Amino acid sequence: MTPNFAVLALLDGIAYASLLFLVAVGLTLVFGVLGILNIAHGSLYAIGAYVAATLGQWLVANGYNPWLTFPALFAGATVVGIALGGMLERFLLQRIYKKDEVLQLLVTFAVFMILENLQRMIWGVQPYFMSTPLNLLGNISFLGINYTAYQVLFLPAAAIVVLFALRHFLRHTAIGAQILAVTEDREAATSIGINATRVYFMTFVIGACFAALGGALATPTTSLVTGMGANMIVLSFAVAATAGLGQIEGAAVSALMIGVARAFAVYLSPELEVIMPYLIMVLVLLVKPNGLFGKDTARKI
Amino acid sequence: MSRKSLDAFPDHAVSATAAAEAPWPVRRRHREKYAMNKELLAFIIVAVLLAVVPFTFGTSTTFIAMSLAKGLAVLGILILLRAGQVSFGHAMYFAIGAYAAAFLSSAFRGIDMLLLIGAAILASGVAGAIVGIFVTRYRGIFFGMVNLAFSMVFYSILEKAFHITGGSDGMRIRRPTLLGMELKRAEFDIAIYYVILLFALLSVWLVWRYLRSPMGEALRAVKSNETRLEYVGLSAKSVLLGGYIASAVLCGIGGVFMGMVQGLATPEHAFWTRSSELVFIAALGGPAHVAGAFGGTVVFEAVRTYAAALLDDSWQLILGVTLIVIILWAPGGMVELFRRLTGLDRAKTLTPEAGR
Numbered sequence A: 001m002t003p004n005f006a007v008l009a010l011l012d013g014i015a016y017a018s019l020l021f022l023v024a025v026g027l028t029l030v031f032g033v034l035g036i037l038n039i040a041h042g043s044l045y046a047i048g049a050y051v052a053a054t055l056g057q058w059l060v061a062n063g064y065n066p067w068l069t070f071p072a073l074f075a076g077a078t079v080v081g082i083a084l085g086g087m088l089e090r091f092l093l094q095r096i097y098k099k100d101e102v103l104q105l106l107v108t109f110a111v112f113m114i115l116e117n118l119q120r121m122i123w124g125v126q127p128y129f130m131s132t133p134l135n136l137l138g139n140i141s142f143l144g145i146n147y148t149a150y151q152v153l154f155l156p157a158a159a160i161v162v163l164f165a166l167r168h169f170l171r172h173t174a175i176g177a178q179i180l181a182v183t184e185d186r187e188a189a190t191s192i193g194i195n196a197t198r199v200y201f202m203t204f205v206i207g208a209c210f211a212a213l214g215g216a217l218a219t220p221t222t223s224l225v226t227g228m229g230a231n232m233i234v235l236s237f238a239v240a241a242t243a244g245l246g247q248i249e250g251a252a253v254s255a256l257m258i259g260v261a262r263a264f265a266v267y268l269s270p271e272l273e274v275i276m277p278y279l280i281m282v283l284v285l286l287v288k289p290n291g292l293f294g295k296d297t298a299r300k301i
Numbered sequence B: 001m002s003r004k005s006l007d008a009f010p011d012h013a014v015s016a017t018a019a020a021e022a023p024w025p026v027r028r029r030h031r032e033k034y035a036m037n038k039e040l041l042a043f044i045i046v047a048v049l050l051a052v053v054p055f056t057f058g059t060s061t062t063f064i065a066m067s068l069a070k071g072l073a074v075l076g077i078l079i080l081l082r083a084g085q086v087s088f089g090h091a092m093y094f095a096i097g098a099y100a101a102a103f104l105s106s107a108f109r110g111i112d113m114l115l116l117i118g119a120a121i122l123a124s125g126v127a128g129a130i131v132g133i134f135v136t137r138y139r140g141i142f143f144g145m146v147n148l149a150f151s152m153v154f155y156s157i158l159e160k161a162f163h164i165t166g167g168s169d170g171m172r173i174r175r176p177t178l179l180g181m182e183l184k185r186a187e188f189d190i191a192i193y194y195v196i197l198l199f200a201l202l203s204v205w206l207v208w209r210y211l212r213s214p215m216g217e218a219l220r221a222v223k224s225n226e227t228r229l230e231y232v233g234l235s236a237k238s239v240l241l242g243g244y245i246a247s248a249v250l251c252g253i254g255g256v257f258m259g260m261v262q263g264l265a266t267p268e269h270a271f272w273t274r275s276s277e278l279v280f281i282a283a284l285g286g287p288a289h290v291a292g293a294f295g296g297t298v299v300f301e302a303v304r305t306y307a308a309a310l311l312d313d314s315w316q317l318i319l320g321v322t323l324i325v326i327i328l329w330a331p332g333g334m335v336e337l338f339r340r341l342t343g344l345d346r347a348k349t350l351t352p353e354a355g356r
Helices: A003-034 A041-061 A066-091 A101-123 A132-137 A149-172 A174-184 A186-191 A196-221 A228-243 A248-268 A276-287 B014-021 B025-051 B058-082 B091-107 B113-135 B140-160 B185-212 B214-224 B226-231 B236-262 B272-285 B290-310 B315-329 B333-342 B344-350
Strands: A139-142 A145-148
Touching: A003 A041, A003 A145, A003 A149, A003 A174, A003 A196, A003 A228, A003 A248, A041 A066, A041 A101, A041 A132, A041 A196, A041 A228, A066 A132, A066 A196, A101 A228, A101 B140, A101 B272, A101 B315, A132 A149, A132 A196, A139 A149, A145 A149, A149 A174, A149 A196, A149 A248, A174 A186, A174 A196, A186 A196, A228 A248, A228 A276, A228 B140, A228 B272, A248 A276, A276 B140, B025 B185, B058 B091, B058 B185, B058 B214, B058 B236, B058 B272, B058 B290, B091 B113, B091 B140, B091 B236, B091 B272, B113 B140, B113 B185, B113 B236, B140 B272, B185 B214, B185 B236, B185 B290, B214 B226, B214 B236, B226 B236, B272 B290, B272 B315, B272 B333, B290 B315, B290 B333
Parallel strands: none
Antiparallel strands: A139 A145
16 A cells, blocks of 8 residues: 555545544434434435435526535535424424333334435435535645545535534533533423423434534535435444444544544455444444443443 | 333333232132133134145235244344344344355255254354354443444445355355255245244244243343342343344244245345344334234235335335334234233233233
8 A cells, every 4th residue: 555545545534534423423412412312313314415415406407606505515404404303303202202212213213214215205216416516626636646625625624613513512502501411410400490302302403403414515425325324324323332322522533433444444455345334333342332432321220 | 000101112010010919819820821721722723824825825825934934033033122122233143044045055956944944043043142242241222233233244244245145146045955855936835834834833932931931031120120130140141142042043044934935145134224124023013922023024014015016115104104103102012902902901911921
């Protein structure tokens, strides 16, 4: 492997890790606060991607300024996150918070099946592609290697902005403090006047928006196919579990680990590419059952 | 009281109800025996009905054979559900069963069916033991998802190791002989139907016995309170490992049968959505009774087959909505619905032992 390839793999890995992080951070946030592992998170990712692509294609086809596809990515993701995520939480998840976690898992799996089916009905099985934002930003040269600016600058920037915005939101705003309080102890938080129902709703919508944003931002770099949601939920769980469920900064670290490891596998031994994330997850969990940054939970008697 | 409880599946209130029963042990034993006889009768009737299928509904023989094969795997999931655990990776053992048959039948032409089944049991049992040692450290969501990770590794290997496994096209499973007899296509379909039926009935009986044995009771304790289980002197991990291996073997048997009926083993068998399907069916059928596994599979496969004909490509939609409705309003699945309809529900609350 020449140094050039190493740089290429590294950049590739970082771009991929940025997308992984966006999706995984939503998953881990929802799990941390609501205690639900949302399998339908993968569908939100896929639908976010499809909506953004449809919106972008429509803008381009109708002769609008192609730069409008950038806000379209964010608009598509926000609409999907708020509308779909909001409906899911309000009409379904609110009914199952007190049920066994196994049942919660099954309910979100049922939602995943439904959304997967709807997605096939609406967008069909033909691959979708919308690379306008990628082409607009053009290429940049880095150590003699040409790389798309979208992947090497825009995606990591988006991931970093999300990471720091989320940190700031949770630690330095009133609503963030409420979310942390509810996570710590829902009953105690309710007793001092925090509307826990609203906090759950907002957290889920924010998590859903991140999933959809991950999908929307992935749109210019890959073609959208059926089954992308099924693959992404597994991957983002691997990221979240490697970090320790509920760990936001940890998710960034493990996304980077998994993303870069996968990219190197692509260049070194392509057969290992798909296995890499799970391999890392299994190895980490073997040594640290609660993930790299997870805390031990006390046993109940 | 317990019926309205928020716990997962309504099979947990035993100790409380049993305590209430205590003053009338004789009546209770009588009821229990009565209910057991009824169950035995139902079991025999179903067995006889299934045995005459090839003569009466010849066209659905293959459909029922495949449902039974899948039902065997669901039965495995049921064992884990008894311990309150769901695995989103058991399709791996299903695929291991199918691939074991594929490898053997391509290496030895005209190998006997029973040898293929034996190989599948061995392979899935060994794999279950190895993976089980690792995954039984986890509970709940982690148990489910770590299983999923293992199955995805296996799936990727099947798909990528093209020169060994045939890649995404999978491998053919040649028609095996049965006890040395060469069978033609039509004869084979009938023969394998009866072999599957035999294994299904045998497994139902064995799993039923297992769940009522001390080990099966200990499995329930993994769900309700592990620490107390360990106070009794049993290791929760090894109890769960026992159940895990049993469930892996059942999935392996289901897989080898499905493979032989279809004549094909594909990586698709190991994909995580297949694993979830098995869990889904177990929840649909109802985890409280072994009958739920097979009842659920038949309904699932029927919806999948016939909904596709009625409404173009909507079976996932229909099944997804069904699952949500079941979990929200009838968490005991079809088994609970059946009991409610037939009034057996009341009998169950009186003699809690009978319903299991």
